[in-house]
Amino acid sequence: MSTPSTPTLGVGMIGYAFMGRAHSQAWRNVRSYFDAPATPRLVAVAGRNEAAARDTADRFGWAGVETEWRRLLERDDIDIIDICTPGDTHAEIAVAALEAGKHVLCEKPLANSVDEAEAMVRAAEAARERGVRSMVGFTYRRVPAIAYARQLVAEGRLGRILHVRGAYLQDWLVDPESPLTWRLQKERAGSGALGDVGAHIVDLAQFVTGETLTGVSALTETFVRERPVADPASLGTGGISATAASNGAATTGPVTVDDAAVLVSRLSGGALATFEATRFANGRKNAIRLEVNGTDGSLAFDFEDMNVLHVFDGRAASRDAGFTRVLVTEASHPYVAAWWPPGHVLGYEHGFTHQAVDLLTAIAEGTDPRPTFSDGLQVQRILSAVEASAERSGSWTPVDGARVSTSALS
Amino acid sequence: MSTPSTPTLGVGMIGYAFMGRAHSQAWRNVRSYFDAPATPRLVAVAGRNEAAARDTADRFGWAGVETEWRRLLERDDIDIIDICTPGDTHAEIAVAALEAGKHVLCEKPLANSVDEAEAMVRAAEAARERGVRSMVGFTYRRVPAIAYARQLVAEGRLGRILHVRGAYLQDWLVDPESPLTWRLQKERAGSGALGDVGAHIVDLAQFVTGETLTGVSALTETFVRERPVADPASLGTGGISATAASNGAATTGPVTVDDAAVLVSRLSGGALATFEATRFANGRKNAIRLEVNGTDGSLAFDFEDMNVLHVFDGRAASRDAGFTRVLVTEASHPYVAAWWPPGHVLGYEHGFTHQAVDLLTAIAEGTDPRPTFSDGLQVQRILSAVEASAERSGSWTPVDGARVSTSALS
Amino acid sequence: MSTPSTPTLGVGMIGYAFMGRAHSQAWRNVRSYFDAPATPRLVAVAGRNEAAARDTADRFGWAGVETEWRRLLERDDIDIIDICTPGDTHAEIAVAALEAGKHVLCEKPLANSVDEAEAMVRAAEAARERGVRSMVGFTYRRVPAIAYARQLVAEGRLGRILHVRGAYLQDWLVDPESPLTWRLQKERAGSGALGDVGAHIVDLAQFVTGETLTGVSALTETFVRERPVADPASLGTGGISATAASNGAATTGPVTVDDAAVLVSRLSGGALATFEATRFANGRKNAIRLEVNGTDGSLAFDFEDMNVLHVFDGRAASRDAGFTRVLVTEASHPYVAAWWPPGHVLGYEHGFTHQAVDLLTAIAEGTDPRPTFSDGLQVQRILSAVEASAERSGSWTPVDGARVSTSALS
Amino acid sequence: MSTPSTPTLGVGMIGYAFMGRAHSQAWRNVRSYFDAPATPRLVAVAGRNEAAARDTADRFGWAGVETEWRRLLERDDIDIIDICTPGDTHAEIAVAALEAGKHVLCEKPLANSVDEAEAMVRAAEAARERGVRSMVGFTYRRVPAIAYARQLVAEGRLGRILHVRGAYLQDWLVDPESPLTWRLQKERAGSGALGDVGAHIVDLAQFVTGETLTGVSALTETFVRERPVADPASLGTGGISATAASNGAATTGPVTVDDAAVLVSRLSGGALATFEATRFANGRKNAIRLEVNGTDGSLAFDFEDMNVLHVFDGRAASRDAGFTRVLVTEASHPYVAAWWPPGHVLGYEHGFTHQAVDLLTAIAEGTDPRPTFSDGLQVQRILSAVEASAERSGSWTPVDGARVSTSALS
Incomplete structure (x- = not known):
């Protein structure tokens, strides 16, 4: 208070x-x-x-x-x-x-x-x-399970990072009759699945690992290239739930962004990574998936079960090792003490409150809140590299200012 | 608005x-x-x-x-x-x-x-x-997955109900040093796990099936019979997160409620049921589990994954049948359209908003909101029957005003 | 060799x-x-x-x-x-x-x-x-995950046992047209779901905990009381996949065993337990489920995912605690070293090979193999107590030779 | 018989x-x-x-x-x-x-x-x-869940294929002390994770979808480049469970194959795909994962739960849609009728029996068994394209004889 x-x-x-x-x-x-x-x-x-x-x-x-x-x-x-x-x-x-x-x-x-x-x-x-x-x-980043994942990596619990697999899967455009909105227009949205959801998964991968993507080989696709225009005015109002005009006179317009993007990458510490961003993964509604494998342990997350982080401790005895399903609702977890007792799970919007708290705290304390605009720029450079790679049929495209580690484990 | x-x-x-x-x-x-x-x-x-x-x-x-x-x-x-x-x-x-x-x-x-x-x-x-x-x-009852479960049963999708298994599992008292609070005193709380969490699972079972428990055979147990008194004043203030007094002079007091209750029952339509309520299920934080099996289909729910309902359609071809994991975050699901897009999951407290909306609507429209005090009384009668049965070593104890169906399927 | x-x-x-x-x-x-x-x-x-x-x-x-x-x-x-x-x-x-x-x-x-x-x-x-x-x-008992569960309890990893919930759920009789076979006749099969599948889950609970059921309050039900007779001769041949005679002249006969049984119990160490045995749990094919909660940890198993045991270590820090999904396919797990590399899962019939090995080893070494006929008798006494309790509407029925511990944890 | x-x-x-x-x-x-x-x-x-x-x-x-x-x-x-x-x-x-x-x-x-x-x-x-x-x-291909997946795609249940994500994740080499065996030598094994496990996941993706990979952008890595030589003789004998020599005189030798490979691809029907093959995914033992998303439905499989296929029917009403967990143990599933009743799950080695049956049947009937050597060659060409792409930093490399569909859905 x-x-x-x-x-x-x-x-x-x-x-x-x-x-x-x-x-x-x-x-x-x-x-x-x-x-x-x-x-x-x-x-x-x-x-x-x-x-x-x-x-x-x-x-x-x-x-x-x-x-x-x-x-x-x-x-x-x-x-x-x-x-x-x-x-x-x-x-x-x-x-x-x-x-x-x-x-x-x-x-x-x-x-x-x-x-x-x-x-x-x-x-x-x-x-x-x-x-x-x-x-x-x-x-x-402020979903407690993700913040907890970051803690584990920062504490060295995973050792050196070897693999990252990230995906942000939605399906709300798989219906070709879903109407054209500003999110499907390059001049408004910048890009499609890439910038809308791909930006998130790339940011999360970097945030959790503390490393950066050094370059990409990427492919993109627009599966549905014309869509009905719901209402010309709607193109300026946003919202992803707009519905097509029901009168027969609906016109169509071109989709000018990607529907999906896939890429492989190397992280600054030498890990191999795959990423995928799509709005066409039928049955996946908001599946933000992140898996990280390191020399000493692993993590797995899926936003559709957002209160859970799966953690593998590679130093446990083989008989007792396995992925531990941590229900991230304990007072000892990031942000959670402020809310409800253990097991009383949080939802989508709670992360926004955490973001607001962190920003207010930084302002009050005179420190720089994260992620900074520089962090945002770095993600933007990745999105740009993805687009450049995709335009050249997946050719390897370095991300400006990044560097590959080439040291092997032994 | x-x-x-x-x-x-x-x-x-x-x-x-x-x-x-x-x-x-x-x-x-x-x-x-x-x-x-x-x-x-x-x-x-x-x-x-x-x-x-x-x-x-x-x-x-x-x-x-x-x-x-x-x-x-x-x-x-x-x-x-x-x-x-x-x-x-x-x-x-x-x-x-x-x-x-x-x-x-x-x-x-x-x-x-x-x-x-x-x-x-x-x-x-x-x-x-x-x-x-x-x-x-x-x-x-207002968790969307539960309200959806009720819809399915009411529509006849499960056919006749044959089995119910309900459990409400927590573990916050498994530590014997967890202090004595009002929730562990019979004169304040009425009962222990039975009334606190057992009441919920019994109510949910009746709500989802549309049937009532007709009688019970029950056992209860108090695993930890003395606990440290955190602060005498705290016994009047509630809250389940009170911590024990850190000074060495902590005294102890008797736990006068049940720590756990288990029971078997028959529902009014003839189904067999098992129920369990406990605060000693190590590792289960708020596992409100309800499974219902009917002649035509089945349901399964666990609050620790509260946005999901598992539904089995027994009329599907055997090759294609299985439990469908429905992510209950679509606009077509109860209460959900008011919130976020599909896959943007809800949390614990959202059910309270749904409750408030339903009450306000009932008042405005001049109808009776559910659950009524009579519904609450009926649950109270079940809790009372559980206590009576447990006192007589599990003897069958009818619930007042309930009736067993004895008709077989054939 | x-x-x-x-x-x-x-x-x-x-x-x-x-x-x-x-x-x-x-x-x-x-x-x-x-x-x-x-x-x-x-x-x-x-x-x-x-x-x-x-x-x-x-x-x-x-x-x-x-x-x-x-x-x-x-x-x-x-x-x-x-x-x-x-x-x-x-x-x-x-x-x-x-x-x-x-x-x-x-x-x-x-x-x-x-x-x-x-x-x-x-x-x-x-x-x-x-x-x-x-x-x-x-x-x-020889499914590796179960044998591993027994190891954990025997090592004291769960501490004192507080809760057991067992269920053996099948659905192959939910169709009322499924024919009458010897398994549905009391004089051949002894009992129905109780002896066929209930015996297993009760045995597993005792095996894993190292404790015995001291008494029961039980209910049983026969949901379908008449079934078509496939072929009179078939009643002597067994097999659960018999199909009804396709000619229109099929006659029916009475089902003389239980279709399902539910019970509550106390274990010899004071734990509360629930059990369920049924062939009417629509959608559950061979769901042998066993959960054990102790003062220091917990276990959960489901045969439909038989190579996995979920283990909760209650002594872990709250931030890192959770159920660990152990894929029981390591050479360090019981019986597994003889088979395939990690992750190359075993199936239903492998347990029979383990049983044969253990019997041959006992004979060769001159020791008594487990489970003994006395173990089988003890299960039989439980089945008998279940039937006796069910005949008296769920009245508490002690199991011969068993004893309840009444000591609290504190 | x-x-x-x-x-x-x-x-x-x-x-x-x-x-x-x-x-x-x-x-x-x-x-x-x-x-x-x-x-x-x-x-x-x-x-x-x-x-x-x-x-x-x-x-x-x-x-x-x-x-x-x-x-x-x-x-x-x-x-x-x-x-x-x-x-x-x-x-x-x-x-x-x-x-x-x-x-x-x-x-x-x-x-x-x-x-x-x-x-x-x-x-x-x-x-x-x-x-x-x-x-x-x-x-x-002969795991029943995979054969069933193929059936569903062949029947058109998924519509046009839009996304494939495949991964074959193991972790048996994450320990740098794991010894050098023939599987880590290029002259014996040809390649590392790529040919050993990557070949499987690529073959499965093509088998289930009925399409081919047209080209790849790939990265590979050898995380551990020197390993102890267990026993020079062992390099000729195979087996992945060799253990390092226990005498202190162990020498080391170079690993000449990839430890992991990642790639993006386009399928012949226009889908985007990601693949990953690794023996360094800590905690994943034999995780053969395949997900396919189509315009009308989706599939998901993981060998660590090999008796299950998750199927999404995109034509179901949004309220009732979700991934159905099909336990692929019904007599109506491919190969299953020969084995056990429903729910009595199969294991790793059963697929080899199915393979033998299919080969014997083809020989007896005078037909060509699948997969043919041509199918094997096509996979080999993909592996070769992966290596070629990886050598050129992920540049797009067509697979010989494949072709991209460029038709959009609308």
Whole structure:
């Protein structure tokens, strides 16, 4: 609970749809469950569609609404700008907000191009000099099972990392009649499955292992190249649940992003890795899968069972060794003590609250929250390398600034 | 979102600890995610410990605090009394609230004895004549996978029910140094694992099958009969995470409730059933397990993987038959459309929001919410039969008002 | 491999159907995979249906066939009598074989009544004085995961046992048109699910815990009381895959055994237990489930995933604790070194080979193989107590010769 | 059971270690469980180490032993040559056997190079003109769950294939002290994880989907480049369980094969695929994983739970859809009717019996058994493309004779 001495930080959020609601719940939950060194105040939601923005504001207790996001930057009662819009707007908003002295939380992927991301990093570094913080929203890092996985690797429990296999599998586009939305348009979304879900799995792999991807050989595919246009207006509103127009006059439009991407990679420590991102894995709804094998142990995670981490201790006697299904709901697990007793599992949106707590804490303590914009840029460079490799039929494409370790175990 | 014509109902909550916080989140979440025909207003929390009550109030946005629960009944701005206190206080509060014309949501078990529960049912029936509603908080009925299970049985997908196996397994008391709290004292808690978790699993079995337990043969056990007293004052405050006093002068006190109960039963439709309730199942944290086998199909559920229901269709060809792991996160599943896209799983506390929505809807529409106090009384009668059977070494003990079907399938 | 000095023991097997084939494979496999101190010679199969017996003999390499089982007892080249017939014949054959100086392996349940089983124990004890060995075929004890579970309990890894939940779930009778066979007739089979599959789960629970059931409260049910008679002759031939006569003139006959049994019990060390045996658990094919919870750890097993044992170490730090899925295919696991590399899983029939090896080893070494006929009698007494309890509506019924521990943990 | 008119085919097996024993069990089991149109006679085992060969012969009932494999080709009582030796000997033996008019079953991978494999295919095609059959031992095709998976795809249940993810994960080399054996020497084994386990997963993917890999981008790695030499002699004897010399004088030798390989690919129908083969996935013992996603459904398999196939029906209503865990032990499943009742699971070696039955049937019926040597060659070409791609840092490398479909779904 906030004490008299706990400062309050005003939050202005841009965007009000799926992500906007997840973030709203987070800002509201912080003081309910955590004793953070700063308390958020939900000042205003910005959105061009005023009625929609007001609806989110009313539902979650935001004090006001703005139809022009720049207005949020001008308000003195706002300390943090929370960017929940499609990727094509991230750079402009984030740079402006940072220049206006606002701390920034920006949804992933950081931007739609490496150039944009680099500009954002420059702005973040300049702002940092002035004590202004920035963070990119790879929220799944804050799923307790993932944070616990990171702990184990950092403690050396896995030894040297040898293998990573990551996949982010969804199936919501497998129906060719599923309509065209902004997420399927390159100019809005930047890329398709690659940036939307592939960015997450690549970030998680790097976060958990503490290593980076050094290069990729990748293939991408667009399985459905024309889709019905639900409603021309809908292309500007986001949301993945839009349904096709029921009148017979529906027109179609081209899908200009990838439906799926697969890649192999080497990590900076020498591990081999495979990754897959798709919205066409029939039957998989939000299967964020990460497996890591090291010389001393292994990890396995699947978001569809998000409260569980499977851990193998390679130093156990062979008779007793096996993957331990850790139900990550103990008070000793990251973030969990704030919530419920053991076994009372958490859900999707809890990670957003953890993200908000961590950002508030960093701001209050004057430290840099992770993941930084530089982390986001590094992911962007990987996405860019994937696209470049795919355009050249899977040719090996180094990721800028990465390096391969070539030392063998013996 | 609430519309101008949506009425607002004031809520007064008694109790502020574990259950109080879960209920607070629910009241706050209703308008955020659901379009219920009534909107709750969080008016006041009542608790003898004012500072603790105020902490919960501040964290969740309750407007006020009262140190005497009866004050809530006198306030005109309160329409609903939400009882989150230990079981020994339920009857007094609920009867008084109903007589004061307040709708009542009462945590389970309904009461600590059949007599109390009967008095509550009488009060509820009298109040009902005046349009005052009452409901008992068997919240797990509102886990989407459980509500979906009920749908399947109600649709006849399982055929006639032949077997039920239910278990509610926890392990938080397996450490004999875990301290004595009110939950281990018969005069406060009524019973131990039986009423705390056994009540849930019995209720779920009846809810999902639509049948009732007709009698039981039961055994109970108290494995640890003396425990350290953490702090004499703590015995009045509840919470399951109390820790033992660290000074060497800790005294011990007697555990006066059961640590575990097991029973066999027959359901009203002729099925055989086994049930188990324990806080000593090492490694099981909140394993609410329910399996139902019918002539045409089967179901299996475990709360530790709460977003999943396993369904067997016995009419499928043998080559293709098997338990289908349904990830109960589709918009077509009960309650789910209000939340996130498929695969973005829900957690423990979401069921409380569903409970709040259903109660508000019932009040607004003038219908009786389920489970009723009569449903709670029926569970209380089963708990009483279990205790009576256990006292007589497992002798068969009919549940009042139940009846066995003796018809065979052929 | 057998060495020149390895003695050879002649085997005569009575019965040739499902069990006969499983045993045949075992006798043949012993020398292929194990270096036992004695080598079996497959001398003869006995069966009234000569053609059927010869078929099994030809398929598995038995040297001869007898149509009268007593002939096997008269042959000098036979040292071991292996009884694979329905339960109503066990006592007569086993007693005669033991008196004839033959070692006996008898399929479970040991007999169809306690009286028969007691006679068999007397014969076994008398024979034992003369160095003649006897063993009852609770083969599942030799599934490596079960043998490993026993090791863990015996080493004290679980501490004091608090809970046992056992179930043996099949569904092959859920179709009311499934025909009447000898397994559904009390005079042949003794009992239904209780003796056929319930005997196994009760034996496994006692084997793994090293404790005994002291008494039971039980319910039984016959869900389908009349079934079509496939072919009157078939009632004498066994096999669970008989199909109903396709001509329209099929008659029906009464099912005189239980279809399912459920019970609660106390173990000799004070644990509470539930058990269930059924052939009506739709979708469960051979789900032999055993869970044991102790003060220091827990175990869970399901035969449908028979190469796996789930083990919980309650002494691990809460952050790292969980059920470890041990794939019981390491050379360090019981029986496994003889077979394939790790991960190359075993199947149902392998346990029979382990049983044969253990019996041959005991004979060669002059020790008593387990489970003994006394172990079989003890299970028979439990089955009898279950039936007695069920006849008296679940009244508590002590198991002869057992005793309850009443000491609490503290 | 063999009938009087069932022909008998003499088998001569070359190799007697791990594979030799698995094949021996298969030849012996055929007549026990299946009614094949031909019956095998176990004539002789060939091996340079006569004692070791004789041991296998004695254990499994082979009539004789030869120390020179060419002797088997000269014997008139041998019809089938079964090649269970390391890959460097396959071509010479197989070609000679085919030319000698013997049917050939050759373990996988078909050869150590494409050139050798092509020579074998030419020999097989020439022999085929004379009615002589040949087959390569991708045994896992005959695991019932895999054969069932193939059925489902062939029936169109998955629609068009969009994604394949395959992995064959073992961990037996993760210990750097695990000794050098022939499997780690390029001149004997051809390649490492790639040919040993990667060949299987690639073959399974092609078998189940009915499509071929058209090209690859691949990376390989040798994590441990020097290993202790157990015993120089051991390098010639095979077996993966060799242990390091216990005397302190152990020398080391270079590992000349890959420890792991990862690759992305496109299938002939346009699907994207990822594959991984490794012996360094700590905790995974024999995890042969195959997942296939199509427009209408999906499949998932893991050999560590080999009796199960998970099947998703994308045409089911969203409320009821999910992966169905099919326990592939029904009589309606491929190969299963010959064995045990439902739920009585099969193990690793059963697939070898199925392979033997299928080969005998093909010979008796005069048809070509699958997989053919051409199928083996096609896998060899993939392995070769993987190595070529890995040598060029993952550059896209077409597989000879394959073709990409570029048609989108719409």
